[in-house]
Amino acid sequence: MDGLSVILTALAAGGVVGLAMGTLGGGGGVLAVPALVYLLGMTPSMAATASLLIVTATSLTALTRHARGGDVCWRTGLQFACAGIPVSAGAAVLSTHLPAWSLTAAFALLAVAAAVKMIAGAPAEAEVSAPRQARAARAVGAGAGLGAVTGLLGVGGGFLAVPALVSAVSLRMRVAIGTSLLVIAVNSVVALTTRLVTGPSGPQWSVIAPFAAAAVLAAWDGRRLSMALSPVILRRAFGVVLVLLAVAMIADLALTAIR
Secondary structure (H helix, E strand, O other): OOHHHHHHHHHHHHHHHHHHHHHHOOOHHHHHHHHHHHHOOOOHHHHHHHHHHHHHHHHHHHHHHHHHOOOOOHHHHHHHHHHHHHHHHHHHHHHOOOOHHHHHHHHHHHHHHHHHHHHHOOOOOOOOOOOHHHHHHHHHHHHHHHHHHHHHHOOOOHHHHHHHHHHOOOOOHHHHHHHHHHHHHHHHHHHHHHHHHHOOOOOOHHHHHHHHHHHHHHHHOHHHHHHHOOHHHHHHHHHHHHHHHHHHHHHHHHHHHHO
8 A cells, every 4th residue: 555545544544533433422442443453554552552642632632522512520530530540551561462363352342342332222311310439439440441441452442431421420421422532531641651651663653643633623523413413323323333343353363363
């Protein structure tokens, strides 16, 4: 692939990732990693680092947009994020010592889990808030799990954060989406910093720059799109895409093993 083709592919893929982040409050990393591996030729480990750069920039952009609309619960989001910080850093270090096939397999399983959540629909918004201690405990547990996913696989994990914020912490859906972006941003910064310090090589800026630029621009308009289109259709379409990605990744692993 020549230089122009790389830039055009990165721009197109970045636009899709940004729309997912801005519209659904997450899902960008689940699309970014396969795009970087299968369309742009990166190894799974390199793609995870690049994805964290892209997801960090995109989530901060989308967070700004949601915060302006008052759709961010800062206290709850920081509880989630703080619980995930040490786990995210540890998982980022661990990922550099794992074989590529194991990361691909784990990512395929993650894509399936995300697809199931997307296709099944959004969790019902709680009518009665849980006690404060119970909500804090749920925030810590969910935040730690989210940090592990972010550090290990280079994804933000918004598809996990949003349901947790709605069902476990009793946030309204729109606020949960905005708050998930805060959690994603913090975890991504921690995991990215750890990878850059401990990783064997630096990012491929010639690929990451156009990818991130397109993602940021698309994420800025993602919230407007989420208000114009049916959220059910958006989630289900995204879920179908994730199923296809997971099947393709599993098939690639099987073919590699046969060879």
